[in-house]
Amino acid sequence: MSPGIIRRAMSQLSAVHRGTAFEERSLQILQDHFSMSLRRVGGKSDGGIDLQGWWWLPPLSHTRASAATEASPNRRRLRILAQCKAEKKKFSPNYVREMEGVWHCQNPTREENTNSSYPSVALLLSESPFTTSTLKRALSSSVPFLLLHLPPASVDGDSAANDPIGSAFCNPALGGQSGLLEGEVEIRWEHALSGGRPGLWWHGQRLESWTPDRQPAEPT
Template identity: 55%
Template sequence: MKSSYSTFGTSLARRNFSASLNWASKPLSTVHRGTAFEERSLKLLRDNMSMSLRRVGGKEDGGIDLLGWWWLPDPSGSANSPRRRIRVLGQCKAEKKKTSPKYVRELEGVLHRFLPSIQHHWVNPITAPSTLDPVVALLVSESPFTKSTLLRAMSSPIPFFLLHVPPLQESASEIEAEQIQNIGMAVWNSALGGTHGVLEGEMEVRWERELNNGAGRPGLWWQRERLSSWTPDATSSAMTDLDEEFELKATP
């Protein structure tokens, strides 16, 4: 009888221990998934969109996952002219359900909270010139955006860039299903890409797909040609002053 009780107690303890491990592993796997998606997004944006960003993360990130610069030709310049920089504050969402408008509202709040001194850029950066760098809100999602999310971002006075990057598929059946159901998206609002926006209507963004395997990537087009991706070397002065010029400090 004693032996039976001991076996039952040991079995119960093992089940409790196993359950505690499973419970503890769930938040960790979510963190790992989010981190992997952020790293994938960083590479995709660097290789195709001329963005030099870094991960922020942590408890004091202020709602910002990605921070850095976007290097684009001056609208009045040529392809060989030095590129200007645009500040980028971004969030990454690696969720299975569709991305809701609340994330657009959150990112609007982040920009209003951290950068109140440049709000005039969001109204009309052409008629209200300034030496300050323009600022763009970037929302990268692994799941598609809802219609309400797109409408919210398109109507925002803040320059918004939405990028849907579908999850990577491994098997042939998954790739075939992805080709039909899960196409990526790259879109921005008029405050960013419009004639009176930050880009002055001179740039076009597209989601490009390969015909053989359906793999996709974002691409920039300027003066009827695909714009090659370019970022300054990480050791250059343009990059080393990134942390010196911008600190994540909210306005009281």
């Protein structure tokens, strides 16, 4: 086997390892800070989805009386479809277009949709920053989008820096008054000695991260 083939094979293995590590780190951050219980999908038949599961949020004001679940009387769940990009190059708007296609494939028409009681959110996680054109594309999309920039973890042993959240954006289709969250849940930057991080706020109060248990929830 030639040295060139060996180098390419090693590079591919390194990329796979990096991608898997990023997915695992994303799972932990999403559970610890964003009330999400997800699981890795992966494989050739993943349909373009790396992570999927549930986002546990308080019920909307006009549905609060009937939105209780057996898992929690104070939370409702939204379906999450996520892609993770552990790449050094900046995040391209092409990934937004790709995720729009994935979301539409996973969300058939109202007549065909068997998961209509669980609206879906498209989540994009990137180890590299989002370009301006990427943000513009996501903000103008009719698909409910949440974008999270998770810079590479530090290796200096500082636990506050080992799970950094660089930035978080939700588009109007998700966070706007006419969006899926109807303006009741928002992302705010929370300042701290370590530099701060984005956090979830609900009706002017910080929303503590909560999931039913530590095991990934299975979408139905």
